[in-house]
Amino acid sequence: MSDPLTTGQGPVGVHYHQFLVTDPGGPVAEDETDASHTGLVGITAGDATVHTGIHTGDVDVTVTAHRQPPPPDAGEWEEIAEISLHSPTGTLQVTPLMTDLDEDLPDLAAAGPGTYRLRVHARGRDQAVDLAPDTITEHYLLQCWPQPPAPAQLLRATDDYGSRLRAEQTHQTRVTTHTPRGQHRQEHDILRRSLGG
Secondary structure, three states, rough: OOOOOOEEEEEEEEOOOOOEEOOOOOOOOOOOOOHHHHHEEEEEEEEEEEEEOOEEEEEEEEEEOOOOOOOOOOOOOOOEEEEEEEOOOOOOEEEEEOOOOOOOOOOOOOOOOOEEEEEEEOOOOOOOOOOOOOOOOOOEEEEEEOOOOOOEEEEOOOOOHHHHHHHHHHHHHOOOOOOOOOHHHHHHHHHHOOOOO
């Protein structure tokens, strides 16, 4: 079992259905991993983006940093997903998209610079979808530990909002199982011209 090295809890501001886990001193990632198919968390320009049901307002976030993989929390979470996240400077902070936190939550990078696994638990995303509630309706638990990169994983998927996001992602993805007619010849001609042939 992996007891957390640090824990913290507090409200986090949400804008445009999201808040971030980011390395504030790290460069924008050139090689982006798309994990948005989880319907809960994805990677954008090196930051982990947590997708919320509310459009604007505050959500309750608890964070725990570990040195070893902890078990998923046994609470009544509706969605649980994991992604890999790189921290070039050894700092991973929860942050709102457009403002600063009133009081910072603890650093999630327990082992300094490197790649981490981020597990996000969520509940309450169906209660005020697309709204800006005055009270907190959504709760999140973020667990983080050092681990080599691995594919995104969806551990639990029971809320309607996550199902909707996953369906939208599927419709936006085009899968090609064959080369369109004439594409090889076009690519060959472009390559030949670029080489002066």
